[in-house]
Amino acid sequence: MTGALQRFLPLIVTTAVLVVGFLICAAQFPNFASWRVVANLLTDNAFLGITAVGMTFVILSGGIDLSVGAVIGFTTVLLAVLIEQGGWHPVAAFAVALIAAGGFGAAMGGVIHVFQMPPFIVTLAGMFIARGLGFVLTTDSVPINHPLYGELNDMALRFDFGLKLSLPALLMLGVVAAAVVLAHWTRFGANLYALGGNRQSAELMGVPVARTTVAVYGLSGLLAGLAGIVFSLYTGAGYSLAATGVELDTITAVVIGGTQLTGGYGYVVGTFVGVLIQGLIQTYITFDGTLSSWWTKIAIGVLLFVFILLQKGLLTVWAGRGGEPAEA
Amino acid sequence: MTLSAPGPSRNLPQYGALIAVLLANWLLFPDFFAIRLQDGRLFGSLIDVLNRGAPVALLAVGMTMVIATRGVDLSVGAVMAISGAIAATMTGAGWSLPAVLAASLAAGLLCGLWNGVLVAVLRIQPIIATLILMVAGRGIAQLVTEGQIVTFTSPALAFIGSGSFLTVPMPVVLTIAVLAVTALLVRATALGLMIEAVGVNRLSSAGAGVNTPVVLVAVYVWCGLCAAVAGLIVTADIRGADANNAGLWLELDAILAVVVGGTSLLGGRFGLVLSVVGALIIQAMNTGILLSGFKPEFNLIVKAGVLLVVLLLQSPALTLLLPRPKGARPIGTVKPPVAPTSGGAKP
Numbered sequence: 001m002t003g004a005l006q007r008f009l010p011l012i013v014t015t016a017v018l019v020v021g022f023l024i025c026a027a028q029f030p031n032f033a034s035w036r037v038v039a040n041l042l043t044d045n046a047f048l049g050i051t052a053v054g055m056t057f058v059i060l061s062g063g064i065d066l067s068v069g070a071v072i073g074f075t076t077v078l079l080a081v082l083i084e085q086g087g088w089h090p091v092a093a094f095a096v097a098l099i100a101a102g103g104f105g106a107a108m109g110g111v112i113h114v115f116q117m118p119p120f121i122v123t124l125a126g127m128f129i130a131r132g133l134g135f136v137l138t139t140d141s142v143p144i145n146h147p148l149y150g151e152l153n154d155m156a157l158r159f160d161f162g163l164k165l166s167l168p169a170l171l172m173l174g175v176v177a178a179a180v181v182l183a184h185w186t187r188f189g190a191n192l193y194a195l196g197g198n199r200q201s202a203e204l205m206g207v208p209v210a211r212t213t214v215a216v217y218g219l220s221g222l223l224a225g226l227a228g229i230v231f232s233l234y235t236g237a238g239y240s241l242a243a244t245g246v247e248l249d250t251i252t253a254v255v256i257g258g259t260q261l262t263g264g265y266g267y268v269v270g271t272f273v274g275v276l277i278q279g280l281i282q283t284y285i286t287f288d289g290t291l292s293s294w295w296t297k298i299a300i301g302v303l304l305f306v307f308i309l310l311q312k313g314l315l316t317v318w319a320g321r322g323g324e325p326a327e328a
Numbered sequence: 329m330t331l332s333a334p335g336p337s338r339n340l341p342q343y344g345a346l347i348a349v350l351l352a353n354w355l356l357f358p359d360f361f362a363i364r365l366q367d368g369r370l371f372g373s374l375i376d377v378l379n380r381g382a383p384v385a386l387l388a389v390g391m392t393m394v395i396a397t398r399g400v401d402l403s404v405g406a407v408m409a410i411s412g413a414i415a416a417t418m419t420g421a422g423w424s425l426p427a428v429l430a431a432s433l434a435a436g437l438l439c440g441l442w443n444g445v446l447v448a449v450l451r452i453q454p455i456i457a458t459l460i461l462m463v464a465g466r467g468i469a470q471l472v473t474e475g476q477i478v479t480f481t482s483p484a485l486a487f488i489g490s491g492s493f494l495t496v497p498m499p500v501v502l503t504i505a506v507l508a509v510t511a512l513l514v515r516a517t518a519l520g521l522m523i524e525a526v527g528v529n530r531l532s533s534a535g536a537g538v539n540t541p542v543v544l545v546a547v548y549v550w551c552g553l554c555a556a557v558a559g560l561i562v563t564a565d566i567r568g569a570d571a572n573n574a575g576l577w578l579e580l581d582a583i584l585a586v587v588v589g590g591t592s593l594l595g596g597r598f599g600l601v602l603s604v605v606g607a608l609i610i611q612a613m614n615t616g617i618l619l620s621g622f623k624p625e626f627n628l629i630v631k632a633g634v635l636l637v638v639l640l641l642q643s644p645a646l647t648l649l650l651p652r653p654k655g656a657r658p659i660g661t662v663k664p665p666v667a668p669t670s671g672g673a674k675p
Contacts, residue, residue, distance in 0.1 A: 111636075117639055121639060124580060124635070125639070127580075127632075128631050128635065131628050132625065132626065132628030132631075133629065136626065251456075252463060261453055261455075262453070293470075293475075294471055295467065296467070297466055297467025298467035298471065300463055300464070301461070301463045304460050304464075308452055308457075308460070312450065
């Protein structure tokens with residue numbers, strides 16, 4: 001029992017922060033506790049949540065992916081150029097964008113594995129390349145006017161009690177659910193945790209290190225591509241500077257969510273809660289009206305610091321007691 | 329071992345690459361090497377490369393020390409924004425230049441101290457420890473400027489960005505000064521050796537009597553100071569502080585400059601002057617792309633190409649794959665990054 005409690009403690013703390021944060025907001029602004037706010041929280045952070053799921057997998061495997069924000073930006077530009085200038089049907093453009101983004105990620109994974117290079121620097125180069133490719137396509141913000149975009153934006157799942165989930169929100173929830181299954185109930189997930197725990201032992205145990213590395217970066221790229229599609233739906237445009245800095249927001253969400261940055265330990269659900277906490281801070285600042293947007297950055301920085309310290313502290317306590325999950 | 333300071337033969341690739349890029353620029357633009365004296369200050373494309381390369385070169389000096397300890401500092405861009413915001417705001421409020429400079433540099437020192445304590449005392453991974461300040465730093469800078477782009481008219485502060493000393497532009501003078509002081513600190517004392525020792529193995533260097541926390545805090549503080557100077561230069565140059573965009577992405581350029589300069593990301597060996605040469609190679613490429621009439625958008629792709637090729641040449645896996653010619657370097661040493669940079673100038 002205590003073992004399970006120990007294992008889930010970071011997740012419990014993160015969720016508690018979200019709940020307490022929401023209660024504070026609701027106490028201060030009576031209109032806060034409404035389904036409308038919840039629905040907006042999910043819609044506004046959908047692209048971030050989808051990207052963060054991919055980042056969680058990468059970090060669980062012991063790596064990092066700095067290219068995701070740039071891939072989102074590139075995807076929106078590619079979609080805008082294909083649909084508006086190439087006259088493509090959006091669905092065909094979506095397919096091409098997903099293949100391109102996934103292939104891009106897989107290629108980075110391949111380079112990381114074959115040449116044994118630090119993921120940090122390979123994905124940094126990937127970030128330059130993806131932003132650069134976006135710029136080369138067009139430096140303008142291109143509006144997307146296809147009728148399907150309007151239809152997709154109107155699509156929503158309505159519940160009787162008043163919750164209205166938009167397509168981006170549904171996509172994010174679907175991705176999170178699929179990711180939980182993938183991480184905890186499949187061979188791939190087990191390989192991922194093993195790889196992040198200790199690469200050499202994983203290899204000796206027969207984990208297909210090469211395939212897993214390529215797959216995890218491919219998955220991160222694919223999800224960044226999906227996030228790009230959601231982002232273009234959300235903004236109705238393609239812009240090569242879109243989603244600047246999202247890689248850091250997603251890493252922050254992963255850390256707040258309790259995933260160990262050295263890999264091998266963490267939960268997809270935690271990341272999802274981390275994304276919601278960041279969204280909550282932003283919504284609070286919007287509600288308040290007198291606070292300026294820069295407080296978001298400072299608040300998130302402080303939260304990041306607190307959660308890193310918390311993780312460090314918990315690990316030290318466990319290690320001191322000889323508790324089992326200290327290394328995990 | 330390959331831990332000693334790079335010898336002259338090791339430096340050749342970087343200098344060769346710089347010369348190649350400069351020659352390529354000269355082919356594109358025959359007036360490239362023309363330098364004229366006007367109003368007591370040197371002007372010309374070559375001077376421009378030095379002048380515009382100064383902020384990244386300064387960041388690269390600090391970043392080299394950090395990377396040599398097997399760390400990385402992602403917050404330098406945000407620190408530039410903070411120091412610039414403080415300088416512009418205080419100047420606007422009528423403070424004297426010495427007070428402004430002291431406050432800006434103190435801010436950089438504090439930022440470095442924060443990073444250093446997180447890495448050295450709390451033992452947080454450098455990339456994550458400095459991520460905190462990277463995220464929060466721009467918020468702090470905006471807090472200082474209250475979200476505005478603060479402009480100022482003080483000629484005293486502007487002198488740092490656009491003035492000149494003995495006909496040399498001030499940013500170049502400052503960069504040379506910081507480089508000289510840093511080189512003196514690390515090469516004339518045992519500090520450089522200790523930094524390399526920490527980079528090779530923190531535990532065993534601590535066992536051998538190196539005060540690793542002090543060394544680590546010192547390199548992050550120095551990196552913060554270098555970033556503050558770079559922030560002052562950028563702010564003084566445009567006579568204003570933009571908390572959102574000052575130093576944006578420059579942390580990545582600085583890392584690129586250090587890597588192009590041949591310092592290994594795995595720590596333990598560094599070349600200060602070579603990092604500055606790396607910064608100049610990057611700036612010369614930027615200038616070359618502009619002069620060639622190509623869209624500046626190509627800069628990012630060219631940079632990525634250079635980064636990848638340099639890393640591939642450094643990667644131990646590739647060294648193992650390639651048939652080794654006679655008299656080859658030992659595995660793991662840097663191979664010449666000449667091909668990428670000369671290719672980069674004519675995209």
